[in-house]
Amino acid sequence: MAALPQAQQPPDDARPGLPRGARLGVDVGMARIGLAASDPDGLVATPVETVPRVLATPGKQGGSTGKQTGSQTGSQTGRQTGSQAGRSAQGTTADVARIVAEAAERFAAVVYVGLPRHLSGKEGAATADAREFAARLVVALAATGERAEVRLVDERMTTVSAHQALHAAGRKTKKHRSVIDQAAAVIILQSALDAERAKGERAGELVEVETVHDTHE
Structure with a gap:
């Protein structure tokens, strides 16, 4: 069976100002x-696995508010409600927990x-879902x-690029489904690594979660 495509290794030069440490995509x-x-x-960037999605049901959490800040280009801050981002460790879904475990294992x-x-460039429902997931990941x-x-x-056109990479690696189209998500994650991560290397700083928007107290009964 043909191997899952792996991103091409860039020249081995240092990333100024960035500490060592694995990155996840x-x-x-x-x-x-x-x-x-x-x-x-x-x-x-290399593939790890495909994690089954667990769609969390928002409930009254009253604990945290998530916000994203553009650290590089002055991106606008986006806030999310406590019911979206404010989940306790006990309420963490299995998919989020799996990513947290991988982050811990790889430091x-x-x-x-x-x-x-x-x-x-506009944002839609899928964008909001990704932001909500990222905020829950920060909490966990x-x-x-x-x-x-x-x-x-930004991951525009990532899925298309992933299908093209799988075709180039000799994967049959009917077998793409089992690995397409991993291939897309590889492309997302490698793009971020390339941006780090080019600019000497982290890529994208930093996701932060600030804890607030609910004053309403």
């Missing part, structure tokens, strides 16, 4: 989540989550003491 889908990881130097410095904007990482950052990176 996450492709959030409605049914499945693709997971990829890099080496500690952040040179090459990950950053988790890059793909942000599926429209080609026009903090609850377990992990210091990995969560950052959102």
Whole structure:
């Protein structure tokens, strides 16, 4: 069976200003989540696994508000409600918990989550879903003491590129479904690694979650 495609390794030069540490790449889908990881130097993205998606049912949490900030280009801050982002460690869904476990095992410095904007740059339902997932991931990482950052990176055309990469690797189209999410995660992560290398700083929007107290009964 043909091997899952792996990103091409860039020249081995240092990333100024960035500490060592593995990076994770996450492709959030409605049914499945693709997971990829890099080496500690952040040179090459490789596939890890496909994680079944668990769609969380928002409830009254009254605990946290998630916000995303554009650390590089002054992106606008996006806020999310406590019912979206404010989930306790006990309420963490299995898919989020799996990514947190992988981050802990690899001592990950950053988790890059793909942000599926429209080609026009506008955001839709899938974008909101990715933002909500990223915010829950921040909460879960903090609850377990992990210091990995969560950052959102543009993933327009990622799925198309993933299918093309699988074709190039000799994968039959009917077998794409089992690995397409991993391939997309590899592309998301490698794009972020390439951006790190080019700019000497983390890629994308930093996701932060600030804790607030609900004053209403």
